Every structure is written in C-alpha cells, then in structure tokens.
Amino acid sequence: MADYGEEFEKIYIRYFNDVFLFLKKLSKDESIAEEITSETFFKAMRSIDTFRGETDIRVWLCQIAKNCYFSHLKRQQKFVDLNDLEVANNKDTIEEQILSRSDAMRIHRLLHNLAEPYKEVFMLRVFGELSFKQIADIFQKTDNWACVTYHRARNKILSQMEAENE
Numbered sequence: 001m002a003d004y005g006e007e008f009e010k011i012y013i014r015y016f017n018d019v020f021l022f023l024k025k026l027s028k029d030e031s032i033a034e035e036i037t038s039e040t041f042f043k044a045m046r047s048i049d050t051f052r053g054e055t056d057i058r059v060w061l062c063q064i065a066k067n068c069y070f071s072h073l074k075r076q077q078k079f080v081d082l083n084d085l086e087v088a089n090n091k092d093t094i095e096e097q098i099l100s101r102s103d104a105m106r107i108h109r110l111l112h113n114l115a116e117p118y119k120e121v122f123m124l125r126v127f128g129e130l131s132f133k134q135i136a137d138i139f140q141k142t143d144n145w146a147c148v149t150y151h152r153a154r155n156k157i158l159s160q161m162e163a164e165n166e
Contacts, residue, residue, distance in 0.1 A: 008045055011057065016041070018058055018128075019065050026069055026127040036072055040065040056138040059120060066123060070112065073105070110160050118153035125150045 019040055024033035043064050044051075051060055111119060117139065124130045124138070125146075135146040 008048060011044075011048075012041055015058055015061050019061050022062050022123075022128045023065050023069060025129055026066070027072075032069075032072065036065060036068045039068045043068065059124070059138055062123065062128060063120070066127075070108065073108070106161070106164070107157070110157050114153060114156060117149055118156060121146060121149045122153035122157070 016037065020033055020037045023036050023040070024030055027033050027036070040061060044061055047064075051057065111122065114122065121135055121139075124135050125132070130138075132143045132146040132150070135150070136143045139146065
C-alpha cells in the first residue's frame, strides 16, 4: 500500500503543474484552477485502478480536470450573482452580458459533444496551450496529424455553431 501512495505522489508531483495550467487557461481564474486541480487529483487517486494506459496519463488527468470544471460550471449556473449583471461603467447591457454567457456555455456544450480525438486535441491546443509537437507526442502521431486534427475540430465546432444559428 505504501508503494501505491508513493507512485501516486510521483504522478501528482510530475503532472500537477500541467493540470493546474490547463485549468487556469480553461477557467481564467487562478483560485478556481487551484480548487479544481485538487479535486482532479482526488478523483484521479480514487479511480487510478481504472486507468488502463491507453492514453497518456496527462491526457487522462486533463480529461478528469475538464469534467470537474464543467461540473463546477453547472453548480455555478444555479447561483447567479446580480452584481455580475450590473452595467457599472460598461457599455454592455444586462441582456448582452447574459447573451455572452450563453454563447460561452454553447461553445462549451458543442466542445463537450465533439467526438474524440477532436475534442481532446482541441482542448489540449486551446486550453492546455500545447504545441502541435507536444500533442503529437501525447497521441504518438505526427505533428501534421495534430495540426490537421485540431483544424478539423475547429471547423466542426464552427459548422455546428452556424447550423444552430440557422
């Protein structure tokens, strides 16, 4: 049992910063990123026996992190702070601010429903800020594959948005 704890501690030390930076980019909030990073590693520790090694452990951890973040967003949707909707020295009306939030959630929903590997590649590129070479290394593919897959994912999201607007 001590070996198991030591092994997970190595995983935690090795990947903590990657997961934190991924969540910081995704949430644009350092305190939320810290909170969800802790939650991510707690969930990963509880389910490490389900990790089969079919993907890079960093990708697995980022997937858990992303799911934790989306759960966090769902919890937050139940509580809307009216101060966030104040116009206060801003040209945006309350309706525009609500619409903007709605667009962000729509994009997250489309991304969440995107098939693999498009979803993962897009998330790693946009939110994880990984280079195409780093993404290619994770998937054990070429840089070109990562680039093409990212652009296809981006086009799928744009197409779905256009289809919803019609």
